[in-house]
Amino acid sequence: MDPRYDPKKIEPKWQAYWESSNLFKVKEDPAKEKYYLLEMFPYPSGNIHMGHVRNYSIGDVVARYKRMRGFNVLHPMGWDAFGMPAENAAIANKSHPAEWTYQNIDAMRAQLKRLGFSYDWDREIATCKPDYYHWEQWLFLKMYEKAMAYRKESFVNWCEACQTVLANEQVEAGLCWRCGQQVRQKKLWQWFFRITDYADDLLMYCDKLPGWPEKVITMQKNWIGKSYGAEIRFPIEGQDEMIPVFTTRHDTVFGATFMVLAPEHPLVMQLSQGTPQQKEVQAFVERISLQDRTAKSVEDYEKEGVFIGRYCINPMTGNRIPIYTANFALMEYGTGAVMAVPAHDQRDFDFAKKYGLDIIVVVSSAEENLDSNTMAEAYIGEGFMVNSGQFDGLNNKEAMEKIADHLEKNNLGGKTVSFRIRDWGISRQRYWGAPIPVIHCESCGVVPVPEEDLPVILPEEVDMLEGGKSPLPELDDFFRTTCPKCGNSDAVRETDTMDTFVESSWYFERYCSPKYDGGMFDKAAVDYWMPVDQYIGGVEHAILHLLYSRYYTRVLKDQGLLKFKEPFTRLLTQGMVCKETMSCPDHGFLLPDEINTENGNRLCRKCNKPVTLGRVEKMSKSKKNVVDPNILLAKYGADTTRFFCLFAAPPERDLEWSEQGVDGGSRFLNRVWRLAAAVMNTIKDVTAFDGNPDSLDGPARELYKKTHQTIKKVTADIEERFHFNTAISAMMELFNTMSAIELQRDDRNQAAVMRFAVETLTLLLSPVVPHFAEEVWEALGNKSSILLAAWPSYREDALEKDELLIVIQVNGKLRSRFNIEVNADDETIKQKALADEKIQKFIAGKEIRKVIVVKHKLVNIVI
RNA sequence: GCGAGAGUGGCGGAACUGGUAGACGCACUGGACUUAGGAUCCAGCUCUGGCGACAGAGUGGGAGUUCAAGUCUCCCCUCUCGCACCA
Numbered sequence: 001m002d003p004r005y006d007p008k009k010i011e012p013k014w015q016a017y018w019e020s021s022n023l024f025k026v027k028e029d030p031a032k033e034k035y036y037l038l039e040m041f042p043y044p045s046g047n048i049h050m051g052h053v054r055n056y057s058i059g060d061v062v063a064r065y066k067r068m069r070g071f072n073v074l075h076p077m078g079w080d081a082f083g084m085p086a087e088n089a090a091i092a093n094k095s096h097p098a099e100w101t102y103q104n105i106d107a108m109r110a111q112l113k114r115l116g117f118s119y120d121w122d123r124e125i126a127t128c129k130p131d132y133y134h135w136e137q138w139l140f141l142k143m144y145e146k147a148m149a150y151r152k153e154s155f156v157n158w159c160e161a162c163q164t165v166l167a168n169e170q171v172e173a174g175l176c177w178r179c180g181q182q183v184r185q186k187k188l189w190q191w192f193f194r195i196t197d198y199a200d201d202l203l204m205y206c207d208k209l210p211g212w213p214e215k216v217i218t219m220q221k222n223w224i225g226k227s228y229g230a231e232i233r234f235p236i237e238g239q240d241e242m243i244p245v246f247t248t249r250h251d252t253v254f255g256a257t258f259m260v261l262a263p264e265h266p267l268v269m270q271l272s273q274g275t276p277q278q279k280e281v282q283a284f285v286e287r288i289s290l291q292d293r294t295a296k297s298v299e300d301y302e303k304e305g306v307f308i309g310r311y312c313i314n315p316m317t318g319n320r321i322p323i324y325t326a327n328f329a330l331m332e333y334g335t336g337a338v339m340a341v342p343a344h345d346q347r348d349f350d351f352a353k354k355y356g357l358d359i360i361v362v363v364s365s366a367e368e369n370l371d372s373n374t375m376a377e378a379y380i381g382e383g384f385m386v387n388s389g390q391f392d393g394l395n396n397k398e399a400m401e402k403i404a405d406h407l408e409k410n411n412l413g414g415k416t417v418s419f420r421i422r423d424w425g426i427s428r429q430r431y432w433g434a435p436i437p438v439i440h441c442e443s444c445g446v447v448p449v450p451e452e453d454l455p456v457i458l459p460e461e462v463d464m465l466e467g468g469k470s471p472l473p474e475l476d477d478f479f480r481t482t483c484p485k486c487g488n489s490d491a492v493r494e495t496d497t498m499d500t501f502v503e504s505s506w507y508f509e510r511y512c513s514p515k516y517d518g519g520m521f522d523k524a525a526v527d528y529w530m531p532v533d534q535y536i537g538g539v540e541h542a543i544l545h546l547l548y549s550r551y552y553t554r555v556l557k558d559q560g561l562l563k564f565k566e567p568f569t570r571l572l573t574q575g576m577v578c579k580e581t582m583s584c585p586d587h588g589f590l591l592p593d594e595i596n597t598e599n600g601n602r603l604c605r606k607c608n609k610p611v612t613l614g615r616v617e618k619m620s621k622s623k624k625n626v627v628d629p630n631i632l633l634a635k636y637g638a639d640t641t642r643f644f645c646l647f648a649a650p651p652e653r654d655l656e657w658s659e660q661g662v663d664g665g666s667r668f669l670n671r672v673w674r675l676a677a678a679v680m681n682t683i684k685d686v687t688a689f690d691g692n693p694d695s696l697d698g699p700a701r702e703l704y705k706k707t708h709q710t711i712k713k714v715t716a717d718i719e720e721r722f723h724f725n726t727a728i729s730a731m732m733e734l735f736n737t738m739s740a741i742e743l744q745r746d747d748r749n750q751a752a753v754m755r756f757a758v759e760t761l762t763l764l765l766s767p768v769v770p771h772f773a774e775e776v777w778e779a780l781g782n783k784s785s786i787l788l789a790a791w792p793s794y795r796e797d798a799l800e801k802d803e804l805l806i807v808i809q810v811n812g813k814l815r816s817r818f819n820i821e822v823n824a825d826d827e828t829i830k831q832k833a834l835a836d837e838k839i840q841k842f843i844a845g846k847e848i849r850k851v852i853v854v855k856h857k858l859v860n861i862v863i
Numbered sequence: 864g865c866g867a868g869a870g871u872g873g874c875g876g877a878a879c880u881g882g883u884a885g886a887c888g889c890a891c892u893g894g895a896c897u898u899a900g901g902a903u904c905c906a907g908c909u910c911u912g913g914c915g916a917c918a919g920a921g922u923g924g925g926a927g928u929u930c931a932a933g934u935c936u937c938c939c940c941u942c943u944c945g946c947a948c949c950a
Contacts, residue, residue: 215867215945222866222946229950247950260950303948328948338950346864347948420949542945647888648875654943656875660889668888674903716879726877729887736887807883812931814883852930858882862930 001680001779005673007637007771014771015116023787024118026074028528035071036529037063038508038568040537040545043080044104044126048111050577050619050645050657051538053629057642058574058651058722059536060117064767065718067118068791074529076511077112077119079105081128082433082500084162084468090432091464097432098460101128111629115638116770118787123514127503132510133434134455135520136502140437141448142559148194149426151446155264155331156425158186163468164429185289191436191496192423195551199224199419201565202550211570213652216542223543225420230404232339232413234259236271237311237320243267246334246418249344250407251400253316254388255362256339257352259323260305262331263288268308271323275309281325288327303328303351314339315412316389316403326351334418342378343370349378362387363396424548426499431462431470433497441483441491450484456493470495504545505552508532508567520561527563535568536651542573572722575654577645579625581614589614589624616656627657639769640666646724646768668732669772672765675739676758676776682743682751684781688759689752693798699741700753701802707757708798710734714764715791724768731764755780763792808833809860810842826853833859 002009018024028034039059042052063075079101086097093100105126112119125132143149158164161181176183195202203224206217229248234256236243243259261268263285272281284306305326314321328347329338342352342359352359359372363383370379385391391399408414427436435456437449449456459478462471472495473479483491506520512529513522546568553567583589584604595611596603602611619626632641643665649655689696693704710730717727738757744750759780766773766786777786801822806829808816816838820829830853833839843863850862 218867219945225946225949227949245950249950328950330949333949340950345950347950418949539944650876653869653876658875658889661875664888671903725875726887729877732887805883809882809931812882812929817883850930852882854882854931858931860882860930 001677001776003674003677005670005772007639010775011114011116011638011771014774015113017774017785018116018118018787019113021785023785024075024120025122026072026120028525029072030528032070032072034074034529034533035066036074036508036532036534037066038076038511038532038535040535040541041078041080041504041507042108043083043085044101044108045085046104046107048108048115048629050627050629053115053641054577054645054651054655055536055538055574056112056115056117057645058572058724060642060770061646061718061724061767062534062536062722063118064770064787065791067787068763068767068789070790074123074511075119076123076125076514077117077121078123078125078507078511078514079108079127080500080504080507081105081126082133082497082503084164084430084432087430087432087464087468091466091468094464096460096462096464098128101126111633114633115629115642118770123511125507125510125514127434127500127507128432128458130455130457131515131517133458133498133503135510136434136498136506137437137449137454137456138451139506139520139555139559140498141451141454143193143555144438144448148197148555149191150194151189151191153187153189154425155185156188156190157183158188159183161468162430163470188427188429190425191427191498192425193551193555195424195548196419196421198551198554199226199421201554202547205550205566209566209568209571212568213571213573216539216546216571216573219542220547223421223547226417227420228415228417230407230413231335231416232315232407234312234315234321234339236267236323237313241267243312243323243337244335244413245337245339246416247339249341250403250413251385251396252341252344252362253314253339253403254385254391255341255343255360256314256321257319257342257358257360258321258340258348259312260329260338260340260348260351261308261323261325262329262336263325263327264331265325265329265336267337268325271310272308277307277309280306281308284325303347303354305351305355307355315407315410322357324351324355332422333420343372343375344378344380346378346380360387424499424501424551426502427496428499429470429495430468430497431458431464431472433500434458434503435472436494436496436498438494439481439483439491440494441486441488443488444483444485447483447485447491453484458497470497501544501548502552505549506556508535508549509556509562520556523561526561530562531564531566532568534570534572536572536574538576539573546571572651574651575649576618577655577657578616578618579627579657580616581623581625582611583614584609584611589622591624594624618654619657632662636662636666637771639772640669643669643728643769647728648725650721650723650725668735669769671739672735672761673772673776675735676762676779679743679754679758680779683755683758684779686748686751686755688756689749690756692795696749696753700747700750703737703741703757704753705798705801706734706737707753707760708794710764711760711792711794712799715794718767727764728768731761734761734764760792762786763789804856806833806856807858808836808839809858810839811862812860815839815842822856826855829853830859833861 037059039055063073067073081101086101089100090097140149159176159181161179162176203221203226206221209217227248229246230250231244231246232250232253233242233244268281268285272278305324308323308325310323311320312323340348342348343361344363361370361372362385364370364386365379365381365383383396385394385396385399391402404415435458437454437456439447439449441447459475462475465471479492481491481493482489509521509526509530513525516522549567553562554565556562557565581589582595586607586609587604590604590611594605596605604611617623617625640662644662647665648661689704693701696704713730714727717723743754762773762776773786803819804822806818806820807814816836818832830851843861846863848861848863852860
């Protein structure tokens with residue numbers, strides 16, 4: 001064994017071996033228990049970043065560990081290859097998105113291989129290939145048949161810079177999530193998936209996902225946003241029409257003194273027509289449509305509205321109440337109309353005060369006397385009913401039930417539920433995506449592409465247009481076609497492409513049979529592998545990707561293709577990789593090599609001004625606090641890089657990057673290596689000790705027990721909670737015990753125990769630092785890969801301690817401690833504690849009121 | 864505002880169902896080996912007082928339950944994340 005640890009030499013060696021030996025290739029094997037471990041596949045942006053390294057290092061440990069535990073482990077990797085950045089890059093470099101994408105895939109695949117991850121590369125997929133999206137288009141047709149996919153004209157978030165529609169989820173604080181430009185509203189014909197059909201089911205199953213983090217479940221529940229309330233219909237004065245509203249406070253309906261419609265509500269223009277208010281309303285609606293909806297915080301977003309010139313009737317009181325349109329009413333929620341009860345809703349209260357509208361108290365508080373003239377804010381608490389006709393005096397909770405009944409009986413409305421979630425808009429006015437397989441015909445309308453004509457291939461011979469506008473409508477070969485129904489040659493193809501979240505909603509099923517050409521996937525393979533046992537990825541996908549995948553899985557199940565509803569049994573959301581930022585007052589954020597260090601002071605290389613150390617934040621290019629994995633790989637190698645990612649923090653928590661921490665990891669591996677090299681000659685031809693510890697004594701006995709204790713600890717840390725940081729700590733402790741032993745050449749037991757310890761430590765380390773472990777394993781004389789070795793098991797009889805350490809407290813304070821043999825009884829321990837010299841000092845002359853003995857742990861003397 | 868989570872040495876982080884607070888690592892300090900060391904090895908390392916044995920304080924702050932609280936209960940403060948006019 002080489003006395004020096006040289007990752008540059010051993011890492012390529014084992015990577016080549018793994019590749020040629022096909023050890024990571026798996027197939028369905030009913031005799032073995034399967035384990036499907038999946039990490040979120042990356043977007044091929046050009047380079048692997050530290051977030052990927054962390055994500056995939058965590059996954060690789062689990063995959064390798066489960067493999068050693070005898071599972072048939074599916075551990076695939078692929079590329080989420082459609083999407084806008086490819087187009088933007090192609091426009092910038094005057095190339096093609098496909099070219100850019102495939103180059104990036106090649107580069108990133110090489111990086112992943114360089115990190116030594118145990119993927120079955122035969123299953124690699126790229127979602128931009130026709131053999132992948134072919135089946136997505138096929139499912140689209142099935143969804144269209146069932147009206148699960150449909151088209152409607154709707155307001156969409158439009159990003160002028162990207163020339164595309166964004167899903168609500170892709171708008172962050174009013175800005176485009178990709179480019180940061182302001183988003184505005186535009187009306188377009190769009191394709192949608194009817195996810196709202198499954199809103200209840202998706203919500204209900206949130207409570208049937210015990211392997212998911214509570215946080216993600218909560219976020220999904222909030223996103224679905226089910227609320228219980230009532231619909232109430234308000235007749236419009238002088239017309240037959242009614243305005244339905246959704247409310248969760250139908251107990252307050254008697255206090256509804258005005259009506260508010262969303263500015264986009266069709267009745268706004270319709271009703272104001274011909275009234276003196278018409279012009280003002282029109283101007284208001286136009287102004288609001290340009291207003292940036294979400295950029296500002298709620299507090300400084302002023303509530304404003306206008307009277308639309310018409311009234312409706314409060315169905316309970318018969319009162320005539322004015323109809324307003326206001327910027328705080330949302331067309332997308334409920335019915336787009338709100339019954340305003342200023343006495344019991346803060347928003348309505350503010351609005352009423354501003355426009356001088358009536359305030360009527362209908363729920364009276366038990367504690368304070370509410371007066372509509374003097375109240376300073378809305379009363380939203382519980383109470384008893386007043387000013388509410390036959391419901392007066394009732395508790396408002398009861399009134400809620402009774403009023404709902406009343407509404408139902410009189411055909412004025414009734415109980416209902418409302419969801420926040422809206423249908424999934426999948427249309428993108430972009431080129432680099434999977435074409436939506438329909439044709440528009442003058443006479444037949446929307447005609448689905450016949451199944452046998454699939455896939456509708458995205459033409460790759462195109463010139464990208466400046467600004468990101470899709471070239472598809474200008475591409476006659478693609479665009480112009482004949483109608484499959486009537487043969488009309490004036491038909492045109494749909495040029496919208498699908499949201500890339502559609503591709504990522506089923507890629508995990510495709511991995512089960514990635515080359516299958518008879519459908520989306522081979523049913524037998526999916527039945528064997530799915531669902532995913534453990535999914536690992538970033539929290540940023542807590543809602544969108546995960547919710548869409550859950551939905552899509554339900555669609556596939558209803559299509560008869562799957563037997564289950566939930567694709568991911570367990571989910572781990574790993575924390576972000578963070579690092580402190582550094583900046584110069586003149587030159588902004590700085591990279592480490594833009595800084596000079598002079599006797600401890602950091603100075604900007606450009607202007608020599610002192611550098612400010614900023615807070616620890618998520619690594620990002622714009623803040624220049626990134627670490628390039630390639631540099632780490634070159635300097636330390638893959639094993640050290642992986643090691644640090646796992647050791648620095650538990651996976652669910654943010655990881656703070658520390659160059660010194662990486663050094664520490666590297667040092668530890670070097671120490672283990674040197675120890676192994678130093679003892680190798682002595683232990684090489686020895687058989688590892690594996691008997692009862694009673695035949696051992698001294699340091700050998702201690703080491704033997706420590707080794708078994710470590711196996712137990714490491715196994716539990718990985719198995720139960722993926723806490724690799726504490727698992728590694730335990731391995732370090734074992735190492736410290738090992739290195740404290742001075743090996744005697746002639747002590748055969750000692751050599752056998754050392755052999756056992758070295759073997760065990762190597763096995764325990766192998767999922768974390770696989771190249772390192774393979775090399776040591778080979779040096780130990782093993783002929784086959786450590787991948788084929790079994791995970792070590794511990795013996796109960798080797799876990800027991802030889803002596804117990806008993807601590808003595810006086811009044812709960814630690815005062816002394818002593819060792820005693822394991823089978824000492826409580827009374828003996830108690831007597832020994834009382835007799836303790838130090839304890840005597842504390843208890844002398846005092847009355848002992850109580851002595852508590854905690855078995856094998858402590859004695860507390862109460863005086 | 865609502866919801867979730869977290870506050871432990873100089874730092875990252877340990878501590879099972881209440882039972883030795885600070886495992887393990889980093890940084891730092893001293894020493895050894897050395898032409899040299901940013902390599903390696905040994906020792907120390909929560910704070911305060913003391914040469915010392917030792918004593919006192921200590922897990923964001925304040926109360927409480929208990930023989931015993933980082934851990935349980937209540938109140939408060941701070942931070943992070945998510946949602947944010949959802950009727």
